[in-house]
Amino acid sequence: MTDHWFDDAAGPVVRPYAMTRGRTRSGAEGAQLDLIALVVAEDLGAAEPEPGSAAGGGLPPHQEDKLLADHSLVPEHLDIVALCRRSPLSVADVAAELDLPVGVVRVLIGDLVEAELVRVTRPVPPAELPDESILREVINGLRAL
Amino acid sequence: MVFGRSKRGDRPAPAEPVTLKILVAGGFGVGKTTLVGAVSEIRPLRTEEVLTEASRPVDSIAGVEAKSTTTVAMDFGRITINDGLVLYLFGTPGQDRFWFLWDELATGALGAVVLADTRRLENSFAAIDYFERRGIPFTVAVNCFDDAERYPVETVREALDLDGGIPVLLCDARQRESARDVLISVVEHAMHTAARAPADR
Numbered sequence: 001m002t003d004h005w006f007d008d009a010a011g012p013v014v015r016p017y018a019m020t021r022g023r024t025r026s027g028a029e030g031a032q033l034d035l036i037a038l039v040v041a042e043d044l045g046a047a048e049p050e051p052g053s054a055a056g057g058g059l060p061p062h063q064e065d066k067l068l069a070d071h072s073l074v075p076e077h078l079d080i081v082a083l084c085r086r087s088p089l090s091v092a093d094v095a096a097e098l099d100l101p102v103g104v105v106r107v108l109i110g111d112l113v114e115a116e117l118v119r120v121t122r123p124v125p126p127a128e129l130p131d132e133s134i135l136r137e138v139i140n141g142l143r144a145l
Numbered sequence: 146m147v148f149g150r151s152k153r154g155d156r157p158a159p160a161e162p163v164t165l166k167i168l169v170a171g172g173f174g175v176g177k178t179t180l181v182g183a184v185s186e187i188r189p190l191r192t193e194e195v196l197t198e199a200s201r202p203v204d205s206i207a208g209v210e211a212k213s214t215t216t217v218a219m220d221f222g223r224i225t226i227n228d229g230l231v232l233y234l235f236g237t238p239g240q241d242r243f244w245f246l247w248d249e250l251a252t253g254a255l256g257a258v259v260l261a262d263t264r265r266l267e268n269s270f271a272a273i274d275y276f277e278r279r280g281i282p283f284t285v286a287v288n289c290f291d292d293a294e295r296y297p298v299e300t301v302r303e304a305l306d307l308d309g310g311i312p313v314l315l316c317d318a319r320q321r322e323s324a325r326d327v328l329i330s331v332v333e334h335a336m337h338t339a340a341r342a343p344a345d346r
Contacts, residue, residue, distance in 0.1 A: 034253060036164040036233050088161050092221055092233060096188040101216065103192060121161055134163060134230065135255075135336045141226030142329050145184060145321065 016100065019074050020107040033106050035092040038121045041084040059085070073115070076100065077108055081117050088121070166233040167331055168250055169220070170276070171260030172268025176288040176318035177236040178220045180260060183324035185222030185234055192217045192246065217243050232328075237272070247275065256331040257283040260318065264293050266304055273305060282335040284312040286327040310337075 017024060059067070059082050067073055079098055083089055089097070095105040112118040169177045181187050220236030235250050251257075257276050261269040269285070276283040287301055298313040307313060312330045316323045
């Protein structure tokens, strides 16, 4: 995607939903993922990437090959797993980081949940928001900005 | 009230932070992007939306009903309060035809900022109306443009017919401290609203 020969004004060479094979809804989770729901990479059972080596937290090559051999996954799926292995990221973070539309990212994350490569944590539902200690923490944090 | 997520005392470093969101709304050109950018690292967020009923009258999809998407760009900012707490800011798309996106953004929002410009106060009516109806706590922040006449907050409050409890303040969306104070006002207001409302809010 990065080395396409059109300039930005020409728009993406591949229509975004091509990488979801035209699906606009993910199968599994069905429910719409909140923009601030956190995507957490499941432990793949492999050793953590050695510090310094796999720069950027990418997957080890043998794991990547193994996952791509399963033809239901596209490289963007792996990008998401790699990103979230570093630290849990919100759906919006993943979309902004990979410069993919939110709708596409939702479908891909849905696939990954189904494949048990990531899990998604729900944000605090609105009815639970008024927890004073958290809100005070936010206020103090903002004051320190 | 008991909140599972808040019992973090015995977990020194929670692996998954609590995420909260604040919406930044207001008319076109009122300074939403500026405000989000003043307090956070701003990034564009693209949504490739499947056209819905809401936008159908505007975007004719006759003949291409099967696959019809439109790209909407939103401002998106992240403020990491600490390891366990992240505040996200979402600038709502200004155009009316993207109202359908608001419902998704508003779900679970801690609160909202309605940015207003005294020269075009009517442009903030829709957002105020929206948050009032949904019971989402909001602060009205008057972005003081250099060439706009200054009005006292009470005059703005009257002009917007705002409830006495809704904070109104003057700000300069370009200034980090000023934008930060607007956000603090939203969180404080959300806290007070929560304290006033019974548990069934």
